[in-house]
Structures are given as structure tokens and as C-alpha cells.
Amino acid sequence: MTAQDLTLPLASAGPSAGPYRPDHLLVAQMVEPGSRVLDVGCGEGDLLRLLEGRGVDGRGIELSREGVNRCVAKGLAVIQGDADTDLVDYPDDSFDYVILSQTLQATRQPRVVLENLLRIGRRAIVSFPNFGHWKMRLQLLVKGQMPRTENLPATWYDTANIHFCTIKDFVQLCDEINVRMERAIALDLSGRPLRLNAPWWFWNMFGEQGVFLLTRRGA
Amino acid sequence: MSERATAASPVTPLQQRSREADRPTSQLALFGPDQPLRLDCGVDLSPFQIAYQTYGQLNPERSNAILVCHALTGDQHVANVHPLTGKPGWWETLVGPGKPIDTARYFVICSNVVGSCMGSTGPSSANPATGKVWGLDFPVITIPDMVRAQAMLVDRLGIGTLLAVVGGSMGGMQVLQWASAYPDRVFSALPIACATRHSAHNIAFHEVGRQAVMADPDWRQGRYFEHDVRPQRGLGVARMAAHITYLSDAALHRKFGRRLQDRQNPTFSFDADFEVESYLRHQGSSFVERFDANSYLYLTRAMDYFDLAADHGGVLATAFRGTRTRFCVVSFTSDWLFPTPDSRSIVHALNAGGARVSFAEIETDKGHDAFLLDVPEFFDIARAFLDSAAAARGLGRTGTAA
Numbered sequence: 028m029t030a031q032d033l034t035l036p037l038a039s040a041g042p043s044a045g046p047y048r049p050d051h052l053l054v055a056q057m058v059e060p061g062s063r064v065l066d067v068g069c070g071e072g073d074l075l076r077l078l079e080g081r082g083v084d085g086r087g088i089e090l091s092r093e094g095v096n097r098c099v100a101k102g103l104a105v106i107q108g109d110a111d112t113d114l115v116d117y118p119d120d121s122f123d124y125v126i127l128s129q130t131l132q133a134t135r136q137p138r139v140v141l142e143n144l145l146r147i148g149r150r151a152i153v154s155f156p157n158f159g160h161w162k163m164r165l166q167l168l169v170k171g172q173m174p175r176t177e178n179l180p181a182t183w184y185d186t187a188n189i190h191f192c193t194i195k196d197f198v199q200l201c202d203e204i205n206v207r208m209e210r211a212i213a214l215d216l217s218g219r220p221l222r223l224n225a226p227w228w229f230w231n232m233f234g235e236q237g238v239f240l241l242t243r244r245g246a
Numbered sequence: 247m248s249e250r251a252t253a254a255s256p257v258t259p260l261q262q263r264s265r266e267a268d269r270p271t272s273q274l275a276l277f278g279p280d281q282p283l284r285l286d287c288g289v290d291l292s293p294f295q296i297a298y299q300t301y302g303q304l305n306p307e308r309s310n311a312i313l314v315c316h317a318l319t320g321d322q323h324v325a326n327v328h329p330l331t332g333k334p335g336w337w338e339t340l341v342g343p344g345k346p347i348d349t350a351r352y353f354v355i356c357s358n359v360v361g362s363c364m365g366s367t368g369p370s371s372a373n374p375a376t377g378k379v380w381g382l383d384f385p386v387i388t389i390p391d392m393v394r395a396q397a398m399l400v401d402r403l404g405i406g407t408l409l410a411v412v413g414g415s416m417g418g419m420q421v422l423q424w425a426s427a428y429p430d431r432v433f434s435a436l437p438i439a440c441a442t443r444h445s446a447h448n449i450a451f452h453e454v455g456r457q458a459v460m461a462d463p464d465w466r467q468g469r470y471f472e473h474d475v476r477p478q479r480g481l482g483v484a485r486m487a488a489h490i491t492y493l494s495d496a497a498l499h500r501k502f503g504r505r506l507q508d509r510q511n512p513t514f515s516f517d518a519d520f521e522v523e524s525y526l527r528h529q530g531s532s533f534v535e536r537f538d539a540n541s542y543l544y545l546t547r548a549m550d551y552f553d554l555a556a557d558h559g560g561v562l563a564t565a566f567r568g569t570r571t572r573f574c575v576v577s578f579t580s581d582w583l584f585p586t587p588d589s590r591s592i593v594h595a596l597n598a599g600g601a602r603v604s605f606a607e608i609e610t611d612k613g614h615d616a617f618l619l620d621v622p623e624f625f626d627i628a629r630a631f632l633d634s635a636a637a638a639r640g641l642g643r644t645g646t647a648a
Contacts, residue, residue, distance in 0.1 A: 102637075118598055
């Protein structure tokens with residue numbers, strides 16, 4: 028499998044795009060206007076606001092009460108909930124897209140969560156930090172300690188990220204649970220997409236995070 | 247604490263209250279024999295009347311109306327001085343010019359529920375068939391009955407779809423009933439500190455209150471009006487017990503602790519030695535001045551009977567299936583009468599029905615009463631929710647269509 032099969036032309040998500048995070052802009056571009064979206068782990072609602080500005084009917088789930096209340100105070104439809112326990116309450120196919128942004132690695136059962144995302148939504152958009160990035164590998168190889176980076180500064184005993192994976196690991200899991208990748212994009216340290224025609228090993232080495240648009244196989 | 251009215255004074259508080267039941271200091275909608283209120287118990291209540299207050303201006307599109315639903319012992323005087331107590335409106339923290347429910351922008355309606363005692367037909371009203379006070383001959387009413395009557399009032403005011411229906415506690419139950427029974431007439435719903443059904447715990451507390459009323463010899467099997475007495479001690483005790491459930495352990499401790507009332511040492515008697523006792527006695531005695539004992543029985547019963555899921559084949563999600571109403575559910579961390587899991591189950595049902603729902607749990611130690619008090623985080627959420635509903639309905643900043 029090569030990356031270029033999975034990618035589509037991508038509009039610029041460069042620094043000129045305003046106050047939004049590059050990965051949010053990237054996700055927003057994957058969502059068709061007018062669709063129904065559930066953002067799992069929506070934080071303070073930045074992505075939801077971006078999406079609603081583009082005519083998307085957005086809903087959010089957020090674990091922290093402070094985050095939820097700030098979202099609701101922005102007029103967003105957000106509830107307090109946990110990706111591990113509360114996704115089961117949603118009926119099948121209730122959304123066009125379910126987004127899990129930088130949260131998969133913090134869930135107790137990433138595989139079950141992923142399956143739920145694609146049960147609730149026709150499509151899922153998942154992004155996560157790539158533990159196969161060369162900086163991670165180097166730290167482990169040279170220092171012999173659990174890697175810490177600017178984006179993932181917590182120590183091993185403090186971190187909420189209990190299920191780190193590499194891009195390669197994630198691709199393998201998708202294969203195992205019959206999930207098809209419609210698009211896959213790796214972002215570098217500054218949040219810019221890597222070369223589209225790069226092979227997987229290159230992404231796994233130089234992608235700081237991966238962003239995937241997923242559907243059920245056979246769907 | 248017994249402050250029974252004496253017949254000597256020109257207009258006693260009790261006489262004033264009795265008058266308020268039939269001829270209220272409010273706007274009044276009369277529904278004649280051609281418009282009976284179909285009650286869940288099978289009775290057609292007719293004729294009947296609804297007392298209500300309005301604030302602000304209805305816009306020409308009739309799209310800026312917000313219905314406020316009051317709680318168990320509340321009334322229609324949400325944002326004006328109360329005609330009996332002389333105190334400010336019970337929700338002036340939330341409703342008024344520039345407030346989250348902005349009367350400069352929205353047309354706000356609040357009506358007294360049927361079964362209450364502030365001008366809408368209830369057990370202390372005169373029964374037109376006999377000319378006497380209804381008393382226990384008044385039919386048992388339910389939350390859906392209250393909402394049905396409100397819908398008739400909203401019809402009378404010429405309003406199709408309400409911009410929002412808002413309420414806390416028993417008012418929140420009415421909000422949920424509105425959203426379930428009239429989904430197309432509720433653009434947005436803000437149920438606060440409530441549940442889709444009354445728990446065994448809450449029914450139990452209500453039963454204590456009712457038994458206190460009925461144990462008072464002055465209750466006279468509900469016919470106290472005929473004997474010119476009132477079960478004030480019983481109703482006072484009911485209020486005292488209920489009031490504890492509206493607060494939290496932390497709030498009581500913060501306000502009173504174990505402090506003594508106007509004394510240095512315990513009196514070794516059953517006087518109100520502690521501040522908290524004195525406070526509760528005051529709550530009880532001031533309540534009986536403004537509220538009818540039989541109404542208290544009827545309204546607590548209405549809350550007990552409320553079970554939205556049971557009305558929909560036991561599946562709560564069915565109550566909201568296909569709804570396009572925008573919801574914002576709010577609970578408070580220290581509310582043990584309607585704890586957060588009650589609100590969470592509303593949210594689950596709404597999600598299962600695909601509704602647009604927000605849910606915020608507000609951190610406070612003020613207990614169930616928090617929804618009536620100064621809790622800025624709650625105000626921010628209410629304001630933002632209504633703002634976004636108004637924007638979605640195309641209302642400009644002034645309340646007219648943009």
C-alpha cells in the first residue's frame with residue numbers, strides 16, 4: 028500500500044489560514060458542508076466553531092467540565108462525556124462524520140473506540156501523535172528513556188496518553204477491523220502536510236501526527 | 247410560629263391571598279365552556295382561568311416569545327414585585343432588561359400553573375358549580391395538564407412557535423413535557439435542575455410534606471376554607487422539610503454551621519437555639535403567608551406522577567424522537583434533589599433521538615436552589631444558549647427579525 032493511493036489534492040493549510048490550528052483546518056477540509064458532525068474530545072470547541080462557520084451541524088463531547096461549559100457558553104452543542112464509556116449510547120449512523128482529534132492515544136480501549144466511531148458515523152476522522160517519529164525513536168535509542176517532546180511534554184507517570192501508537196500501527200489496526208482509509212495525511216512538526224507521494228515508511232518516520240479519513244470497508 | 251390571621255384587621259394577608267386566587271393582580275385569560283381543559287384524570291376542567299405576566303414586546307413576526315415555567319411554589323411574578331410579599335420577582339437574576347433572558351429583546355411570558363393558588367384555577371379557586379372553594383373536589387392535575395393549559399394560553403396570545411421554553415425543577419419538567427408534546431412549537435428548550443421522572447427519593451420527601459399538612463387538625467380534610475382556618479403549622483413543617491432538600495450540606499454549613507441564634511449558650515429547651523432552626527422556622531412561617539396548603543398537595547402530586555418515559559412505552563428516547571428543538575440541559579453539582587445523573591439520562595435520550603443538545607454541569611455548593619441564585623457561570627450559559635437560538639431563528643440584536 029502506498030500513500031498516494033489514499034490522498035486527494037489538498038488546499039493550502041498554511042499560516043495564512045487565520046487563527047485556527049493547521050490540523051483543524053485540515054480536518055475541516057475533509058468534512059463536506061452541510062453534514063452532521065460529532066467531535067469527540069472537542070476541548071474548548073475551536074474545531075466545532077470552525078465547522079459551524081462552514082455550515083456544518085456540529086455536536087461535541089468533552090471530558091472536562093470546564094471545557095464543556097466554555098463550549099456551551101459559546102453557543103455550541105456540547106455535552107460532558109467520555110469517549111470510552113459514552114459513545115455506546117449513540118445510535119448507528121447518527122452522524123456523517125465523527126471526529127477524534129488527538130484523543131485516541133488517551134482512551135482505555137482505542138480499538139473499541141475506533142469501532143464505535145465508525146458505527147455512529149458514516150465516516151470517521153482520526154488524528155493522533157505519531158510515536159514512530161524520528162525524534163521519538165532517537166530519544167529512546169540514545170537516552171533510553173520514554174520520549175518527551177514539545178507537543179507531548181508529560182512524563183511517563185503523569186501522561187494521560189496511555190496508548191501511544193505509530194502511523195504504521197494504526198494502519199495495521201484499521202486493516203484488522205475492516206476499516207478503509209479514504210485519505211491519509213501526515214503532518215510535520217510545524218503542522219504542515221508532508222509530501223503527498225512519500226511512502227509509508229517516510230510518513231512513519233517524519234510525520235509528527237497522522238490525520239485519517241476512514242470509512243467502513245464495504246460501506 | 248403560629249401567626250394566624252385575626253379577623254379584626256381590614257384586609258388580612260389570608261384574605262388578600264384568597265382574593266388573589268380568583269381575582270389576581272395579573273393579566274387573566276378566561277377559557278369558557280367551549281374550551282375545556284382536558285385533564286389526564288379524565289375530567290374536563292371548565293370554565294377555567296390562567297393568570298400570567300408578560301414582559302417586553304412581541305415582535306411583528308411573533309418569533310421572540312420565551313415561556314418561563316415556574317417551580318413548585320413559584321408563580322407568574324417572575325420579574326416584578328410580588329403582590330403579596332412585596333419582594334422582587336423570583337427570577338430577576340435571570341429575567342429583565344440586559345439579563346440573560348433579556349426583556350429588551352424577548353417577549354417573556356410566565357403563567358401560574360393550574361392547581362396553584364395565584365390566579366390560575368386551582369383548589370383554592372371558587373368552584374363555579376357550587377360557588378364554594380374547590381378544596382379536595384378539585385381534580386388531580388399532572389405536569390402534562392399544566393403544559394396543555396399553557397399551550398392554550400400561548401394560542402390565545404397568537405404565538406405559534408416559542409423561541410424558548412425555560413424552567414427549573416418542576417418548571418424544568420414542564421419544559422421537557424413541552425418539548426415532547428409540542429416539538430414544533432418549541433424552537434429551543436432550557437430544562438434546568440430537573441428530571442424526566444420524579445425519583446422514589448423525591449416522592450418520599452413530598453409524602454412527608456403532604457402528611458405534615460394533613461396531620462394538622464386545621465386541615466379539616468381539606469375543607470379548612472369553610473371553617474375559616476388554615477393548616478399553617480402543617481404547611482410550615484412541610485416547607486421546612488422541603489427547604490432542606492433545596493439546599494446542600496455544604497451550603498447549610500457555610501450559612502449557619504452550629505452557630506446559636508441570639509444567645510451565648512444552649513437554653514436546654516426546644517427553643518430555636520441554633521441559627522439553622524430559626525432560619526427554617528422563618529422559611530415555614532413566611533411560606534404559609536403566600537401559599538395554599540391544598541395547592542401544595544396537588545402540585546407535589548403532579549410532580550410525583552411525572553414520568554415522561556412511561557408515557558412513551560417506557561423508552562425515554564421515544565419522547566423526543568425526530569425532534570428539531572435545540573436543547574440545553576443544566577445541572578448543579580451539589581443538587582441532591584435532581585442530581586446530575588438525572589440530567590445525564592435526559593441527554594442520553596436526546597442523543598439517541600438525534601437532538602441538538604448541550605449539557606453543562608455547574609460547580610456550586612448551593613444545592614438545588616442554585617438555579618434561583620446568583621451563579622454567573624449558569625447565566626453565561628443561559629445567555630449564550632438563547633443568543634444562539636435567537637440567531638438560528640433569524641432574530642437580530644433588538645429582537646426583530648434580522
